[in-house]
Amino acid sequence: MISNASRRLALRGPLAIAAAAFALAPLHASAADKVLRVSAIPDEAPTELQRKFAPLGKYLEAETGMKVQFIPVSDYAAVVEALASNKIDMAWLGGFTYVQARIRTKGTATPIVQRAEDAKFTSKFITASPAIKSLNDLKGKTFAFGSPSSTSGSLMPRYYLQQAGITPEKDFKTVAYSGAHDATVAFVAAGKAEAGVLNTSVWDKLVEQKKVDPAKVRVFATTPTYYDYNWTVRGNLDPTLVKKLTTAFLKLDPAKPADKQIMDLQRASKFIPTTKANYDSIEKAARTAGLLK
Template identity: 65%
Template sequence: MMSFSPLRVLKTMFTATAAAGLMFAAAGAGAQNTPGVLRVSAIPDEAPTELQRKFKPLGDYLAKATGLKVEFTPVTDYAASVEGLINRKIDMVWFGGFTFVQANVRSKGQVTPLVQRAEDEKFRSVFITTNPAIQKLEDLKGKTLSFGSESSTSGHLMPRSYLLAAKINPDTDLKRVAFSGAHDATVAAVAGGKVDAGALNISVWEKLVEAKKVDPKVVRVFYTTPGYFDYNWSVRSDMSPALQKKITDAFLALNDGTPEGKQILDLQRASKFIPTKTANYGAIEAAARNAGLLK
């Protein structure tokens, strides 16, 4: 795996975004909404099969709530989710905080966040390792570390910002920085000894532990970040207000008092959904600009 400086990360991110834009343009420049269909996607922060499994019951629920056919459209990378929404190939996306900021900046404010999980008000990242010598962030100096995707809020941006706050520059103080592409891949890299440590989304970590796909006695958490705003469901601002309200109301109505509601909330690892707004992500945007990841 390759090592990245902030400048190289920035170049990689925008090259990927441009490539995604060309891909969508080739598929049909100026594509319009498909009548009767709500096209939904999500940042690929987990394996594609897992994203599909998590979305199926939610998609069925939204279809009943909106009267539309709901189609899940997987994307190859984080940049493609941003470009897909902006270029009208996708109607609604499950964004991380940073990808929402990227989409909002790229579209000049034409993206509207509708809802987030209650857990996303104070989301956290964890740093994990198998190395007994690593007990705190400062112990990472001279070691190898894997983030997730370059555009991940919880797998890169916020962990990087907390490292910088601890006066640790990942690009100069660590032996090597790698990017796994997804949270579960970060865990695999640490467990497999490819890197000394990794940073990822706490929700995915807890899910892997609960599913016994990782042994927390072998791969352990040595640092948990403070809370920050993260994931949300966003739409283009030109979506009709009536449809935005139907979607929002459907999410807000979910509760664990019904089998359907409990299944959906459990798969989304949510206690409930709550309204959100662009202003909630100001700190994420500031962190991205400070880290040189957003211009």
């Protein structure tokens, strides 16, 4: 796994850090080696990402006739740089990470599919404090976001906080970055932060798996909807392979047991086509929030 860069540096110099990490990795031509190199933003623990991807990887091998290699990374910026430098062929990105990849690749990185749920995604604000009942109650409190580059764990919650007249660095007692959605829940449950925010999908999963007690850590606010996660391919990937990958995702059918296993792990009711234009509002929010120049 690529060594972890400082979370605090994620917005100031992420691509430089990632470039240094990926410079150590050998570059292979997937067309020649018949290897499809796939990665994902580390929005959950590495072991969980590997568990979720394993059946999907086997499915994509059968659909493409290629060996599928999952390449884990330790920070969001590394995925962006990997796409830009042709170190990977496809990645699971959040909306903001895709926007960063689009800018970094001069518009060539292309989102191909998203879950139906990603067209109307939300984030949950959580707390274990009985004194916090609304966003205004967060003033003067300690707060945890996820990764600085996370759409649902940082960018969009920050944007909606600002729309509500709240500036985190000015109005909160402290601002921390947990690095991942499940880590944010752990921060709040352990009292390391009085409140935090994470994406709805991970929150629902943790509740279902009884890894969080909603009687102790509760949701007190939910953001409006926005576009989020997608599968993105590098811009110079073979168009025939891009078509195979797109078709493979779109034909996943929850009525088939093997497909249902894949979709359950991906928390998808179905996959739908997506376009670059769907993420224009994410870029606008990022510029409004001061996270893009």
